Amino acid sequence: MASTKPILISGGGIASLLLAQALRLADIPFKIFERDASFVFRAQGYRLRLSNEGLDAIESVLDAPTWEKFWNKCGKTGGVGFSAFNAVTGEQTEHIVPEGLASRGGKVVGIARGDMRAVFAGGCEDNIEWSRNVTGYELTGDGVRAIFSDGTKSVEGSMLIGGEGIYSKVARQLSGGKLKVYDTGSRGIHGQAPSTAFKGLGEGVFRLMDNTRPEGAIMIITNIRPGDMDDPNIQFGWTMGGRPGAIRAPNDDYSIVGKEAAKIAKDLTQNWHPRFKPLFDEMDEENAAFWKITCSTPSGVPEWPNEPRVTVIGDAVHSMTPAGGIGANTAVRDSALLGRLLREAGGFAPGVTAAYEKEMRIYGSAAVRESYSTAVGQFGGKIDEATTPTV
Template identity: 30%
Template sequence: MRVSVVGAGLGGLALAQGLRGAGIDAEVFERDPGIVARFQGYRLVLDLVGFQAVRDCLPARWHPLLDEIVMDASAEQLILDPQLTEIGRLGASRTGIVVDRQVLRHLLLTGLTVRTDAALTGYDVLPDGNVEAHFARRDPVAADLLVGADGVTSAVRSVLSPRTTPTDTGVRFVIGRTPLTDEFVSLSKAYGSKVAGDGVSLLLGAMRFRTPPKRAAEQLAPEVTLPDIGDYVRWAMILPPDGLPADLTARDAVLSRMDGWHPELRALIEQADPDNSALLSIRVVTPGERWPSGPVTLLGDAIHATSPTGGNGANTALRDADLLRRCLIEVNEGRQDLLSAVDDYERRMFDYGAEAVRGSLAKLPAFTPGALSDC
């Protein structure tokens, strides 16, 4: 069996790793011109289901390395004012496993065949039941199954389910990261909490590695090359509807909203890496009407993009990868035919994927400074 995965995000790569480990031919196609063409290195919190999913997709020999490059998450989720005084609580403490997306992505890339500069333009289902993917600057590729793991603007989804389209919540935010130095130790109570200012909210999260990733790989899995990065603070400012002033950089726009704030909060933004700060919109994709089962399916944000305030986007994509991996192993072992396996995957994925989107939207108002548009 041969599987073509479109999209080299966490979900697509986890699926490809899981299939590779089961002896199934999986090739990944990525539209970016290179693997590191875009910075993708922010902190994520995985719940137990998401962490176990990625663990199950990876070779067992890399499990000690995975355990060494993560940290436990435990945050009280306070609401603080700009002087770091507690003024409320967001809810129950959040627990889980904290990972760096860039580091995890490099681990998942190890040993895979990834074709970059491969923008999908469409696909055809062939008379023999296989599927042929077409690319802008690459010859067509035939496979038993095509998996669209290509994000919110999925090219695969636009053909498979053209009426399933992203919804813009109207919320914008700036995200960035700052090295975690001794200067910011006193901010620890703000990590995992919300700082509520005048019309904006600032969210902070610390990434502390048990062992620096590069060194951990050299010691535990020399065949793996991980980025040489240290501890940092991931920050995100959720903006009011007027968004980002056109004449300011992302970092300077955040600072413009922080007049009179605690000096350590301002210093945190001032010392951020300007190349890794970006303005983003919050868009969601809700699974709609099921398409007839066939040799094409979707995974992750391509079919159920959530609001990041739900903290469940990566978790749900990794759950998809592990579920689809298990279904395809049954096909490879002759215990199920391909279309039945894909149908089983989609039926279950649609249910929990739609719930993940609903749950993330339900949490969005707690982090948003102004009224939300209907979505």
């Protein structure tokens, strides 16, 4: 029998919001607790590439109007493939058309994280409590309460889903510390610029590599879709990544955003070929932000004693590097799987979290291993589970 107590969701990222959509459409009550004051409180990150698995998971959750809105927000890059360039000389070093990049219709499908978050929040806004930082939980006789950083507690829920990312306190408590996120030492910067700044590259998926820096190699990845390159009001994004020591923030403060982060990106690329300079010269400085390249345990998602009323989704359970664009696609698979199990059960039911975790561990572990092994080649920063620091 369905419980009238809401399902509590910690964090308002894409995995949490997609799960909320599944609950909303199944008429299962829920509440979302988001630590930020709004969706525009901080930079939303880079553009996400969506695989067939990710798109299938999203479509399985959304109703037809919301799916259409989401699909229309996605950019579809044609089958021109992947090109790599020497960022300093401008010389093309590689061109391939790998099947793995494309998804529906032979297109590379991508969407900005902020756009994705906004679509998934549709119809759920009244269920979001802002500035609510979840630091743990307590089980009651027949429910659970979230505990906030100010010491207050939430209403009693039938379940708690931890979806608050790599710093998840819910994940730490639930797993007894078994869920860990390692700091690889590699760093990056997110940036974006008017689409007109990308015209020198054209349509496709591009990697710009600079191996000349003594501190270590850095590179840019960007996905440029057609149709919008003449409209300066539309922005495209890029993601910079570097090996350990190659990208440094003042005082190692990687919470820096805005003009200070933008200036560092411009300084790092000041000797790049003129063809690529507009990406930085014309960048939207306010939206620049640092990020750490982190990864969950490369050997796979660990096991912990199942708690029927608490589980975790997305980066809280399987954080990944940006290599291969696997993380977001795996996170939405979590939302679709857990949402389906809850819909079928009519809400909380014994066995739901165990069934979810059993299946999630299989595809989640495989995704983490693939992401990590790819990132070692691109960014360095190998993880030794005995000595590498955690976040």
